[in-house]
Amino acid sequence: MAEAFSVVGKSLTKPDAYAKVSGQTKFADDLSLPRMLYGRILRSPYPHARVLHVDTSAARELSGVLAVLTGDDLPVKFGILPVSQDEEALAREKVRYVGDPIAAVAATDEWIADEALDLIDVQFKELPHAMSIQEALAAQGEPIHGSSNVHKAVALEFGDTDAAMRVAEHVREDTVFFEGNTHLPMEQHAAVAQYAVDGKLTLWTSSQTPHYVHRALGKVLDMPMSRIRVIATPNGGGFGGKSDIFSHELVAAKLAIVTGRPVKITLTREEVFYAHRGRHPVLMKVRTGFTRDGRITAMQFQSFLDGGGYGSYGVASTYYTGALQATTYAIPRYRFEGVRLFTNKPPCGPKRGHGTPQPRFALEIHFDKVAEELGLDPVELRRRNLPAPDSLTVNWLRITSCGLKDCIDKVVEGSRFLKRRTSMPRGRGLGFAVSSYLSGAGTAIYWNDMPHSEVQLKLDRNGGVLLLCGAIDIGQGSDHILAAIVAEVLGIGLDDIQLSTADTDLTPIDLGSYSSRVTFMAGNAAKAAAESVRDQLFRAVAGALQCDAADLTARDHRIYRGDRPTEGLTFAQAVQRAEAQGGVVTGNGSYTPPKLAGPYKGSGVGPSPAYSYSAAVVEVDCDLKTGEIKVPEVWIAHDIGRAINPMLVIGQVEGSVYMALGEALMEEQTFRLGLHKFPSLLEYKSPTALEAPVMHTYLVETIDREGPFGAKEAGQGPLLPVIPAVANAVYNALGVRIDEIPITPEKVLKALNDRDKRVGPKSVPAFSFPPLIKADVPEEWKGK
């Protein structure tokens, strides 16, 4: 019998692989246009200051300078979320972090542009700055925005958690902190703008979200979107760091309009640290009630987010710190209070796992401690609280497939966790943790009823297929996934498909390469488009073969009757027949997620058409003298739904583990006297090839009923369990609790000498959360 699929499920070489290994892929900074100018941006040297006056006259007079812009040239505020339109392309009245853009120049080369920046005279009045959650809450001076440093505060409750806590047989509370860190894509952000004499603006940009950049350009430049074309270039790494609207994109566009010449702006590495939008520092308090046998009765969770100087995705980030607790564990009663503070640091936003790695860290070390107190092994405690497939969580999140149990079994057996964790020498240890993540956000960033992803196919009479989609490949392999799905449905090969992606003039909408949504959403759109085309071809072929279209099969570049494979037409002949009958053969497919938001305010963040699940065991080797922690081996299992391309999925899993280990052990974006401590690749520590552990990756396939061919996400979820698994392994190795990320050698040594054998926050600040929004609980949780 033939295999079920000919492309799906196979580890094939992705369509862009040879362009990448030959250096032919054109990233944004590789683009060069005739008469192109170079733009540079002047940035604030102060963390918080009023801008009193900007004198650009000397810069304008420098030979080779063609334009100088200040905030008054781009006065319209913007922001990625409609509720947070608080950014200016160039600050007009005040600056809110070191690196906040103030002015920009376009010149004939970068050296002249830099020289011009030095000639711009800015008068500031310094204001007191707040560099932490505590300082933002205690600040007496002028708030960073508006009347308070509180950006967003939320309070939700699902059922009476206090009552459930009172009857719990075991209650534990933990306070933990997760320091911020940044994406560090190897490619610095870059954009090239061109303004044609007919008034059409084109922007090439290294962006994960060209559609949102398109909208922001229309708003800030006050131009119709039909006169603006945004082309996302392949991203040299994204990880969430290129999913916002950036000053340099708007400034490059404006400079091109002002000068009538193409303008390129490439950020320096230091500027990339200021662009940031990375992991929020989050201080958390978690309190959970259990029965004596380890079943959760209620959870109360508080998070304090250090947001940086602007809103960015922060409202969503705040909700995300509370949303996925109940998709990972069956929690019958749940309270979440979260607050995001403005601070005088580069704005935080979404980094791989957006808002969920921090609470994941808190919960998984919390559960490790509870297991010990209850006399259960840490795996058993998780097994007793697994979420059910095809269920609603207490906060109304709909779970479809759930392979968490299988993920746990794979890593526990693979690592021989239960046996080895009690028999290792001091200094060596094993840690365990689990997680869940979204396969795409169920609601769009701006309210609308339209699809989240759309794909168009155009067939040529030689059997080639042009695939058009707004999705941009950021290295995760989305081009491959789209092509593989279309090839599978049409029975053709990857080589028959030409992709054109992420060009707002040519491609239909995809909301962007964020929230792990592309395989699921653009994949479903691609499948629908391919099925539409296949139906047309089948009708044409059915006429030729005098058979029923329902009896036809498309495979191996042929369309034939399932019971007579030798009779039929080639794919190209089928296209020709369809084209002869009905003209150009095209197909459209769209994907709109089901309406999943629960019946309460704030329910828009958290719903996803499907959740992925992961489990990890990490082995550590700790040096008792230096406090240094090495990770020799990692076992990770991921419920992918179905792997469209197992090799690419494993690549995403391995990359997630790597990034998690960097966050767990060394990466931090911290500040001193208002200044970034290490805005360079030398000082910002990240793992090298030497730190790469042995990884055992297990893919669990649950064939989700709504995913394309059953697929779910892979790009973010596998990061989540690794960070707490490291912390739990350090405890297993040394008996010390590092309740704070990153787990640096200094903290390990401090904990070894600490009376309580612990490093971590002792309390959360006093803060009056808003009155709880008390939501009803779904029917199945009533009375539990």
Add this chain to the structure above:
Amino acid sequence: MSIADKVVVRLRVNGEDTAIMVPPYKTLLEVLREDLGLTGTKHGCELGECSTCGVLVDGKPFLSCLAMPLDLEGREVTTIEGMARGREPHPLQVAFAELGAAQCGYCTPAMLLTAKALLAREPRPSREMIKEALSGVLCRCTGYLKIFEAVELAASRGGDG
């Protein structure tokens, strides 16, 4: 920039001799990308910290962001564009493509050239030798494992040929 401020630089890049007029302060990275159109060489910091700009000079890994072209007259510079033999990709390029060792592809040119230098001196390197050789080139996508596996696969197929 007047013509008087420029100097003639003679370089041998990918086996081709070239002479160009550039300002003397331009780095090899800038000359390759901006004056010779060889944009396959990337940059991640321009401070010598990430090796994204790595090329080969006389077959050895070299950071093009710190190299001055005037110092390199008479030396042999190899960039990613010079790695294939005509239209035939280098075994390392094939292995990287087949095993998914290039995700975003941005560190890939430097990673490939550094691996090529390794295989030239050590046709069958151990995993530890590969890690050591590639440790200066940062990759944020892959976790490095597929890169190690690709170097091993290329080595098993005859390495640097």
